[in-house]
Amino acid sequence: MDAAQIRQVIERTVARRGRLHAPSIPVWLFVAASCIFLIVGSLTSDRFAEQTVGGLATGGVFASLALALVLIYRATEVINFAQGEMAMFSTYIAWQLIAWGLPYWGAFFATLGISFLGGIGIERVVIRPVERIGVLAVVVVTIGLVFVLQGVAAWIWSPEVKFFPSAFSTRPLHVGTVVFSLQDLGTIGVSIAAVILIWLFFQFTKVGLAMRAAALRPAAARLVGVRVGWMLALGWGLAAALGAIAGMMITPSIFLDPTTMDVILIYAFAAAVAGGIEHPAGAVVAGLGLGVFLALLTTYVGFVTSELRLPVALAVLLAVLLVKPAGLFGRTIVRRV
Numbered sequence: 001m002d003a004a005q006i007r008q009v010i011e012r013t014v015a016r017r018g019r020l021h022a023p024s025i026p027v028w029l030f031v032a033a034s035c036i037f038l039i040v041g042s043l044t045s046d047r048f049a050e051q052t053v054g055g056l057a058t059g060g061v062f063a064s065l066a067l068a069l070v071l072i073y074r075a076t077e078v079i080n081f082a083q084g085e086m087a088m089f090s091t092y093i094a095w096q097l098i099a100w101g102l103p104y105w106g107a108f109f110a111t112l113g114i115s116f117l118g119g120i121g122i123e124r125v126v127i128r129p130v131e132r133i134g135v136l137a138v139v140v141v142t143i144g145l146v147f148v149l150q151g152v153a154a155w156i157w158s159p160e161v162k163f164f165p166s167a168f169s170t171r172p173l174h175v176g177t178v179v180f181s182l183q184d185l186g187t188i189g190v191s192i193a194a195v196i197l198i199w200l201f202f203q204f205t206k207v208g209l210a211m212r213a214a215a216l217r218p219a220a221a222r223l224v225g226v227r228v229g230w231m232l233a234l235g236w237g238l239a240a241a242l243g244a245i246a247g248m249m250i251t252p253s254i255f256l257d258p259t260t261m262d263v264i265l266i267y268a269f270a271a272a273v274a275g276g277i278e279h280p281a282g283a284v285v286a287g288l289g290l291g292v293f294l295a296l297l298t299t300y301v302g303f304v305t306s307e308l309r310l311p312v313a314l315a316v317l318l319a320v321l322l323v324k325p326a327g328l329f330g331r332t333i334v335r336r337v
Contacts, residue, residue, distance in 0.1 A: 059291020060191025119240025282329025
């Protein structure tokens, strides 16, 4: 398996399918204008700055889970409806390791390893046998996994709400007259670091390139020595690890029970589709943007309460799809005739 040959497979795939255009100029202008608005608003208002940071922390969790959805979709063209439950189960594993006396960060990285192996196991044992039947069969299996994982979690740990500790101090950080939460800043850092590491992995490692080639053109990838089946399994493993990060970062702010990630998954799904279900960077940007948008909306628009956050997120998704069905960062395919 040669890295240069794998790169050629990826480049030839793009050439045969037509030119894949990057997001249009209006999209980039919208993103740039939004960034300028947030910066100016944060410099002029302490409350605005605090809400922006809080929104970025929540959005970072949305982005991590949305990226996990995109990874699996690009490889299999199937939405993994069990992604939230996989994240929930991983968070329970971390909670158990901490309860047994393992330090937080030791439990954190051990959980990532366990989740990675668990994702591979699910793909090999549960998903692989039904792939040949069709996409609908895989979708049904992922929906079934939702109830299986919830039931097993309730059976092992009971359905009672549990407290999950935070890796970061609850002590506030004062920057001038602005008060930030160290937990929010830590969540932003961990989430963005995870996204950057995933990007570096896919761009500059032989295994990452092989995974991209296996997802884009499996037949050609096999010809250059790529073990396509295992590459897809590794994709499931990475998605499970990203879900674990999302679960461990968001749970200290809410609660831990077998259904704790259900609503978070809907937000992540909205971000993935709004950003472009085949565009990892779009899912990340949309996840961060959605978190900030909801935080500012509930702060400055009186009638938008916490109960309306989910309907508002779905309304944003609908508006984006009406304007640009492929998502904000969705790529338009121009085919050669």
